[in-house]
Amino acid sequence: MKLIALGIVAAMSLAAPALAYDGTNCRAPGNCWEPKPDYPERVEGSEYDPQHDPAELSKQGESLAVMDNRNAWRVWHMAQTGSFEYDVTKIPGYEEGGTPPAQ
Amino acid sequence: MRSTIRKTMTHVSPMAVAAVLAFGAPAAANDQLVELAKDPANWVMTGRDYNAQNYSEMTEINKENVKDLRPAWSFSTGVLHGHEGTPLVVGDKMFVHSPFPNTTFALDLNDPGTILWQNKPRQNPTARTVACCDVVNRGLAYWPGDDTRGPLVFRTQLDGHIVAMDAETGEDVWIMENSDIKVGSTLTIAPYVIKDMVLVGSSGAELGVRGYVTAYDVKTGEQRWRAFATGPDEELKLASDFNEPNPHYGQFNLGTDTWEGDAWKIGGGTNWGWYAYDPEVDLFYYGSGNPAPWNETMRPGDNKWTMAIWGREATTGEAKFAYQKTPHDEWDYAGVNVMMLSEQEDKDGNMRKLLTHPDRNGIVYTLDRTNGDLISADKMDDTVNWVKEVQLDTGLPVRDPEFGTRMDHKARDICPSAMGYHNQGHDSYDPERKLFMLGINHICMDWEPFMLPYRAGQFFVGATLDMYPGPKGDRQNGLGLGQIKAYNAITGEMAWEKMERFAVWGGTMATAGGLTFYGTLDGYLKARDSDTGDLLWKHKLPSGVVGHPMTYQHDGRQYVAIYYGVGGWPGVGLVFDLNDPTAGLGSVGAFRRLKEFTQMGGGVMVFSLNGDSVYTDDVNTGEWIPGDDA
Numbered sequence: 210m211k212l213i214a215l216g217i218v219a220a221m222s223l224a225a226p227a228l229a230y231d232g233t234n235c236r237a238p239g240n241c242w243e244p245k246p247d248y249p250e251r252v253e254g255s256e257y258d259p260q261h262d263p264a265e266l267s268k269q270g271e272s273l274a275v276m277d278n279r280n281a282w283r284v285w286h287m288a289q290t291g292s293f294e295y296d297v298t299k300i301p302g303y304e305e306g307g308t309p310p311a312q
Numbered sequence: 313m314r315s316t317i318r319k320t321m322t323h324v325s326p327m328a329v330a331a332v333l334a335f336g337a338p339a340a341a342n343d344q345l346v347e348l349a350k351d352p353a354n355w356v357m358t359g360r361d362y363n364a365q366n367y368s369e370m371t372e373i374n375k376e377n378v379k380d381l382r383p384a385w386s387f388s389t390g391v392l393h394g395h396e397g398t399p400l401v402v403g404d405k406m407f408v409h410s411p412f413p414n415t416t417f418a419l420d421l422n423d424p425g426t427i428l429w430q431n432k433p434r435q436n437p438t439a440r441t442v443a444c445c446d447v448v449n450r451g452l453a454y455w456p457g458d459d460t461r462g463p464l465v466f467r468t469q470l471d472g473h474i475v476a477m478d479a480e481t482g483e484d485v486w487i488m489e490n491s492d493i494k495v496g497s498t499l500t501i502a503p504y505v506i507k508d509m510v511l512v513g514s515s516g517a518e519l520g521v522r523g524y525v526t527a528y529d530v531k532t533g534e535q536r537w538r539a540f541a542t543g544p545d546e547e548l549k550l551a552s553d554f555n556e557p558n559p560h561y562g563q564f565n566l567g568t569d570t571w572e573g574d575a576w577k578i579g580g581g582t583n584w585g586w587y588a589y590d591p592e593v594d595l596f597y598y599g600s601g602n603p604a605p606w607n608e609t610m611r612p613g614d615n616k617w618t619m620a621i622w623g624r625e626a627t628t629g630e631a632k633f634a635y636q637k638t639p640h641d642e643w644d645y646a647g648v649n650v651m652m653l654s655e656q657e658d659k660d661g662n663m664r665k666l667l668t669h670p671d672r673n674g675i676v677y678t679l680d681r682t683n684g685d686l687i688s689a690d691k692m693d694d695t696v697n698w699v700k701e702v703q704l705d706t707g708l709p710v711r712d713p714e715f716g717t718r719m720d721h722k723a724r725d726i727c728p729s730a731m732g733y734h735n736q737g738h739d740s741y742d743p744e745r746k747l748f749m750l751g752i753n754h755i756c757m758d759w760e761p762f763m764l765p766y767r768a769g770q771f772f773v774g775a776t777l778d779m780y781p782g783p784k785g786d787r788q789n790g791l792g793l794g795q796i797k798a799y800n801a802i803t804g805e806m807a808w809e810k811m812e813r814f815a816v817w818g819g820t821m822a823t824a825g826g827l828t829f830y831g832t833l834d835g836y837l838k839a840r841d842s843d844t845g846d847l848l849w850k851h852k853l854p855s856g857v858v859g860h861p862m863t864y865q866h867d868g869r870q871y872v873a874i875y876y877g878v879g880g881w882p883g884v885g886l887v888f889d890l891n892d893p894t895a896g897l898g899s900v901g902a903f904r905r906l907k908e909f910t911q912m913g914g915g916v917m918v919f920s921l922n923g924d925s926v927y928t929d930d931v932n933t934g935e936w937i938p939g940d941d942a
Contacts, residue, residue, distance in 0.1 A: 229713035229716075230711065230713060230716065231700075231710055231711045231712070231713060232639060232640070232708055232709055232710065232711045233703070233706070233708050233710055235708075237562075238559055238560045238561070238562050238563070239560070239561055239562015239563065239566050239570075239614065239616060239636070240562060240566060240569065240570055240613075240614055241614060241639055241708060242570065242612065242613050242614045242615075242639065242640045244612065245713075245716065245718055248609060248718060248719075249612075250612065251572055251612060252572060252609065252610060252611075252612060253572065253573065257609045257610060257719055257763065259575075259610045259763065259764075259765065259766065260765065261573070261574065261575070261578070261765075261766055262765075262766070263574070265578075265766055265767055265768050266574050266577045266578055266766065267577070268495050268768035269492075269495045269497070269521065269522055269577065269578070269768065270577065272492040272494065272495050272497075273492070276489035276490070276492060277535065279489060280488045280489055280533065280534075280535065281534075281535075283486065283487075283488065283533065284486075284532050284533055284534045287486065287532060287533070288532065293484070293485065293486045293487070295487050
């Protein structure tokens with residue numbers, strides 16, 4: 210099985226370039242995208258540059274970290290008291306961004 | 313939340329006794345779910361069992377007598393909008409969910425006119441404004457309990473919360489934050505129980521949300537693991553032998569290398585469809601959705617691992633394999649659809665553990681679910697045109713450049729449309745006939761991209777769409793938008809196929825009675841002969857259907873149930889009264905005729921032979937007796 214698969218990888222790497230993007234001209238296994246004719250390889254600095262704001266791109270990760278932290282306090286509080294409290298500000302000792310004490 | 317408890321059960325069926333006996337036994341909850349699912353009286357998860365076959369062994373309702381199917385009882389959820397998914401039945405209880413505000417009900421099947429409990433959460437109404445396609449929810453999950461904790465019911469909320477409720481009382485046990493609507497992340501997926509964990513996906517790729525799946529401890533809500541669809545390998549949770557049997561799919565570092573810069577951070581790949589699980593290999597399966605934005609020119613690269621079929625180890629969350637079906641998606645062919653598990657002989661006569669997945673891109677894929685080997689990839693309809701073929705040896709789709717999309721170009725007559733030839737409908741597999749019963753969309757589109765900036769919490773699509781019936785429909789009159797087909801994954805043949813007026817959006821259910829049930833957008837529950845596709849019976853419901861049928865048994869009688877309540881993506885024009893054909897991400901134009909056939913509603917309709925029920929067995933069932941408190 211593995212030998213067959215490696216053979217496929219070798220065959221893919223030898224594929225001739227397509228005249229237009231058809232998705233079969235791979236630069237590496239699992240990496241087969243190529244720009245369409247007259248479109249850039251990279252969009253940064255081109256007329257299609259989305260000009261992403263790094264601060265905006267970071268917001269999802271920051272939000273997840275904050276939610277996970279509040280959840281950790283909820284779990285900790287339920288383990289301590291046996292009752293669930295959603296509002297973390299009502300959990301004794303809660304500190305935004307802080308780590309709940311060890312169980 | 314507001315929770316009301318109506319009354320306790322006064323009648324206990326043999327099934328409920330069996331469930332109680334199982335409760336407290338040393339068997340793991342995982343095993344208990346398997347055992348509960350073996351009893352055809354129950355419907356314990358969205359796909360009936362871990363194989364997600366939506367198949368029932370019951371034969372009381374069959375080809376010969378289905379003409380006598382009549383309404384037995386019904387229940388209004390009190391909520392309009394799209395009712396996707398299906399109710400659950402465990403023992404004497406039916407658990408019913410609703411779209412936003414995601415009210416949950418437990419009904420007493422001994423007297424379904426009685427609401428045992430209801431749990432209505434108070435949610436931030438802003439959640440409605442960041443939902444891409446109506447305010448749907450796809451269902452509940454059930455955990456049968458163990459020796460320290462009674463059974464639980466799990467619900468996702470549009471505002472991003474996962475909630476554990478006591479199955480007996482409806483009281484909240486815990487509530488965790490999983491998704492933040494301020495960054496556009498919502499929840500519409502049905503949770504999924506494996507062992508002592510509940511799995512939850514994510515929604516919001518149309519707002520640039522980076523997708524992830526998270527496992528929580530059922531009892532405490534503690535996070536066990538989280539795995540993303542894009543980004544560094546450690547955040548993807550790739551096993552050390554990831555894709556080793558199929559290295560040509562790609563292996564490591566591609567979650568970043570196939571994106572330009574940090575675009576993977578807003579790259580989509582949410583999973584809001586369905587899960588399946590094989591306890592023997594401890595792998596669960598699901599699909600990651602479309603990359604963001606839809607405008608492909610803005611995101612060079614294969615955009616891994618959006619659009620992938622994943623096989624992950626449930627205990628650790630580690631990915632053993634992933635196969636990307638639509639690299640560098642250009643059409644919103646979000647790959648989240650149902651994964652149906654079967655065991656069949658392949659063309660060489662070898663018995664294989666299979667996974668069959670009808671994808672949005674119009675291809676039905678079948679993989680060996682133990683290692684990810686691609687076994688077949690067939691067009692759902694011969695009108696699929698974005699791809700010429702899928703190479704089984706490389707796994708690559710051979711695209712037809714004529715139907716590619718790009719900036720400064722309006723692509724025309726692309727089939728399927730962004731809605732796919734198959735969407736979120738939970739389909740079924742008939743193991744006797746070795747046929748997958750597929751509810752299909754027959755919709756094509758024109759597509760014109762535009763540039764836009766990413767702002768967290770705002771829509772991030774970048775394309776204008778016109779949708780219309782496919783070549784086999786009536787484009788002039790806006791009808792012929794769906795099909796129903798019976799597919800053999802080994803031969804690649806369709807045993808039969810029929811056209812429908814609108815998309816068969818909700819999915820199908822097959823039974824050993826030789827019947828295939830499904831609901832239609834224009835509001836019919838239909839039963840077809842599973843061998844021929846002949847229409848044997850139908851009933852007009854109060855509103856259109858976007859959920860899938862289920863069947864259960866109570867006191868020895870088989871019932872068929874289905875949600876009514878038109879909405880979801882195909883219903884956004886109707887439910888929000890929109891007229892611009894490009895609104896609703898293009899669905900308004902495609903379904904412009906829907907309002908001529910149905911209007912909003914919301915509830916469950918239950919059928920039995922001759923309409924027999926607890927109320928015809930004893931007309932006094934449910935009557936108030938002076939002195940009773942219920």
